[in-house]
Amino acid sequence: MKLTQYSDLGLRLLMYLALREGESVTIQEASDRFAISKNHLVKISHQLTKQGLIVSIRGRNGGVRLARPPERINVEEVLRATEENFDLVECFNAAQNRCVISGECKLSAVLDAALAAFFKVLSATSLADLVTNSQAIDQNLLPLPKEISINFSALSLLKGK
Numbered sequence: 001m002k003l004t005q006y007s008d009l010g011l012r013l014l015m016y017l018a019l020r021e022g023e024s025v026t027i028q029e030a031s032d033r034f035a036i037s038k039n040h041l042v043k044i045s046h047q048l049t050k051q052g053l054i055v056s057i058r059g060r061n062g063g064v065r066l067a068r069p070p071e072r073i074n075v076e077e078v079l080r081a082t083e084e085n086f087d088l089v090e091c092f093n094a095a096q097n098r099c100v101i102s103g104e105c106k107l108s109a110v111l112d113a114a115l116a117a118f119f120k121v122l123s124a125t126s127l128a129d130l131v132t133n134s135q136a137i138d139q140n141l142l143p144l145p146k147e148i149s150i151n152f153s154a155l156s157l158l159k160g161k
Helices: 005-019 027-034 038-050 075-082 107-123 134-140 146-160
Strands: 054-057 063-066
Touching: 005 027, 005 038, 005 054, 005 063, 005 075, 005 134, 027 038, 027 063, 038 054, 038 063, 038 075, 075 107
Parallel strands: none
Antiparallel strands: 054 063
């Protein structure tokens, strides 16, 4: 089984928001720090907002932030919000099953049990658990571009006037 890039990027965005808990983060900032497509993150953040995992804030100090504390968001919830299905084999989907041995085969029961174990581990793992090494993670993220830093400095100068 392989998770989609959509889920991978969604998890990265949520982990970044967990690192910056309580702050609004722009999609551009997250995109720059991970060197990933801003357009992809916009789509993902929209989905995560619809699922109630993040909150989108409009306006001057806008961005996105976690809808709940990272301790209260588990990885299973994220994957169920970002993956379309978990059909490991054809017979997991009754509407598309064409396997002639599916009534007698034991494989689907074994894979179903494995999938249940997978979700049990993910359910017990929160976003907070994924970022316990927050300093190491932050040190490995790419620095913000200078243009963004300059813009932040310019904004703080404007606020002071």
